[in-house]
Amino acid sequence: DAGITQSPRHKVTETGTPVTLRCHQTENHRYMYWYRQDPGHGLRLIHYSYGVKDTDKGEVSDGYSVSRSKTEDFLLTLESATSSQTSVYFCAISVKGAGGTEAFFGQGTRLTVV
Amino acid sequence: DAKTTQPPSMDCAEGRAANLPCNHSTISGNEYVYWYRQIHSQGPQYIIHGLKNNETNEMASLIITEDRKSSTLILPHATLRDTAVYYCIACEISSGSARQLTFGSGTQLTVLP
Numbered sequence: 001d002a003g004i005t006q007s008p009r010h011k012v013t014e015t016g017t018p019v020t021l022r023c024h025q026t027e028n029h030r031y032m033y034w035y036r037q038d039p040g041h042g043l044r045l046i047h048y049s050y051g052v053k054d055t056d057k058g059e060v061s062d063g064y065s066v067s068r069s070k071t072e073d074f075l076l077t078l079e080s081a082t083s084s085q086t087s088v089y090f091c092a093i094s095v096k097g098a099g100g101t102e103a104f105f106g107q108g109t110r111l112t113v114v
Numbered sequence: 115d116a117k118t119t120q121p122p123s124m125d126c127a128e129g130r131a132a133n134l135p136c137n138h139s140t141i142s143g144n145e146y147v148y149w150y151r152q153i154h155s156q157g158p159q160y161i162i163h164g165l166k167n168n169e170t171n172e173m174a175s176l177i178i179t180e181d182r183k184s185s186t187l188i189l190p191h192a193t194l195r196d197t198a199v200y201y202c203i204a205c206e207i208s209s210g211s212a213r214q215l216t217f218g219s220g221t222q223l224t225v226l227p
Binding site: 031033042043045048050056058088090092094099100101102103104105106107108 | 146150155156157158159160163165201207211212213215216217218219220
């Protein structure tokens with residue numbers, strides 16, 4: 001699992017409340033990613049980071065912000081959760097090897113906004 | 115990144131080889147073919163990737179046609195635990211960033227006892 005831990009694994013929150021999801025890695029990888037997965041849409045990239053304090057938007061970044069103050073932690077924040085953000089969220093890291101780059105994913109966080 | 119086309123679903127008998135096809139007719143010369151799978155409710159798992167040569171690892175084999183317009187992932191002896199959605203992705207990945215990975219609908223492989 002490349003030392004990736006997501007927390008919490010499950011969360012139910014009310015519309016309009018802020019929510020922060022945490023992704024923690026233990027192997028000092030440079031690149032980290034947040035995806036969401038919804039039925040009929042596959043995995044979609046929300047934000048990614050290419051180093052401490054270096055982040056950029058992905059395909060579906062509206063309503064989300066991220067922060068990376070330490071190499072090992074990549075936080076995803078929903079400033080004011082909406083029902084459309086009910087989803088399964090996956091964190092990932094990528095590792096460059098001799099034959100290319102591989103991505104490794106966490107176990108996911110199931111978020112329900114009621 | 116090149117678009118890939120996969121059948122939505124396939125069945126395979128336990129113990130037999132599972133051959134999952136993928137079409138990527140618009141692939142460019144520097145795009146790799148990646149395969150991932152996702153077992154229900156878990157995060158995607160890397161399987162294998164290749165550029166133009168056939169590749170084999172402990173999980174699977176990847177056969178890429180000479181013109182690189184299609185490929186086949188082979189699970190040599192499928193088990194019930196191989197039941198998952200398999201994603202074929204064609205993308206140019208360099209410098210360690212994987213933000214180009216785009217997961218489509220994939221193929222739901224069901225291994226039958």
